[in-house]
Amino acid sequence: MKIIVDAMGGDHAPEAPVAASVKAADELNVDIVLVGKTDAIEKELSRRPYNKDRISIAPADDVISNHEEPAKAVRSKKNASVVVAANMLKNGEGDAMLSMGNTGALLASGLLIVGRIKGVLRPALATLLPSAKGPKMLIDAGANTNCKVENLVQFAVMGSIYMKNVLSTKNPTVGLISNGEEEGKGDELTKAAYPKLKDAPINFIGNIEGRDVMEGTADVMTCDGFVGNVILKTVEGMGHVVSDKVKGIFTKGLFTKLGALFVMKGLNDFKQTMDYREYGGAPLLGTKKPVIKGHGSSDAKAVFSAIVQAKKFVETNVIDDIEKNINGMEEEING
């Protein structure tokens, strides 16, 4: 298996993608092709021993920054690392791709270059969020705004397959993000989606609320990408503020510093539960080949988790299962 890694994307590129790729080549029985500026990648590789049989470089001299208009940049910058990576994936020069760079550019590359699975109306970004009951999936976490009922249903189906195959969740539960638990609650979109989700081949448990996100009430949480993006960033932002506050408590004086020593292990366990780096990246579900978005602030550990995830994504045939299920639903609806 060969994973295509965008070596230029993210806050810690190329160091983090290269270091994680070297470790993955050693430990995961995968080949890696690093896409980006040859000089920069070679310089990073030269800093550590690495498996030359498993790691190769695909040159790409351009980079799409976080401030560029994604679809436009993908169309015009043919030699940007993310564009080159997507074309390689499309042409079968790798089995999955991973980028920590501009989210919009990765989504556009997935949509415009890799292409949609037949029957999938809109691919969706599926993020794993920490919860009191382990990682749960939020889909769509920001790829699509102004969704229609059919989109939310497809998100739920694709998310369920991913949780079942990649995270080994048995019969994953699906909740519809709404502003109340009762069936009658919601806005126009969610009220219309409720009965369709009830009829879909998923384990639908009804509406869930914002409080259910961290409580982990549902394995898969389906919503419009506008709402999903707001939830994801609210949780991330709150995580930062809470961490800062807790850190502040422990660095205030000698006594509290001593206190910190006593509770260090517990705090580290807690930090680990809430740490996105443990959960790998966010898969884009609905494209013809596996595309994964790593967090922009990923360090080498986080990139490695995302490579582990990319490998499982390929091995567990998520894409075949999505295709079968989506087309099965269409046949059911059409006769």
Added chain:
Amino acid sequence: MKIIVDAMGGDHAPEAPVAASVKAADELNVDIVLVGKTDAIEKELSRRPYNKDRISIAPADDVISNHEEPAKAVRSKKNASVVVAANMLKNGEGDAMLSMGNTGALLASGLLIVGRIKGVLRPALATLLPSAKGPKMLIDAGANTNCKVENLVQFAVMGSIYMKNVLSTKNPTVGLISNGEEEGKGDELTKAAYPKLKDAPINFIGNIEGRDVMEGTADVMTCDGFVGNVILKTVEGMGHVVSDKVKGIFTKGLFTKLGALFVMKGLNDFKQTMDYREYGGAPLLGTKKPVIKGHGSSDAKAVFSAIVQAKKFVETNVIDDIEKNINGMEEEING
């Protein structure tokens, strides 16, 4: 000034509303009328010394529970405490009303009985959320779904007046909750609202994201009530999960219990920052008289904060200012 308190609403009724009212009558120079079942209220009052000149009872034998359909219950249960309270407010038998009960029933009572300020299209629930920079306002936090551009603009105007008058925030900043900071980001509603907010008589700072909620980037955050409700409950849910985890860390063993002693003060400061009880209730903005929703789980301290807030709401002429501003905007638009 006389505050009308629904003595039957909330998880700790009638104990919490009665205890808080007794304290308020003693300390805040306000009269209180407690609305609800006379026996239950008298029993609570008999447990403590109270100022008989300032505290009276208005009998109401019915209660609307959290499981009833709000608008229907408000229309049919003429003798429910929240309905009696709203009618008293409408008839000038008090200057503001407060309820910790069924949110929908309070909103319906505000809308159907107290009535809208002339020019206000939809009253909105305005919640104060803790942030790294102190309490900030989320409006609409759940009263309205499927909002239109004009609603978001009015929410921003009303929220700004409240922050300025009641929280003494100078020239409050307004952010539009969206899925990206750039002007072009958003769903259909927020993209259309952006230029209108720019033109409104407010200190508009553009789009804000989920991460800005806890960072406190804007004093007023305007959004559709579906999105606001999801944000509010996500923050509340995360607060619970984090508190439980942190508490768990400190009760695991002797060493960590000792650690807890050292950091207790810091933890208490932190808890206080995140404590909704410090911030009073959520005002319903846009009704002809001040209506305040207290949190359902309010204890006496939280109810007292909400009474403090109700008093300021009246004293600072929020409603007159909303009426002037909304009508001023209409005149500007209409010529």
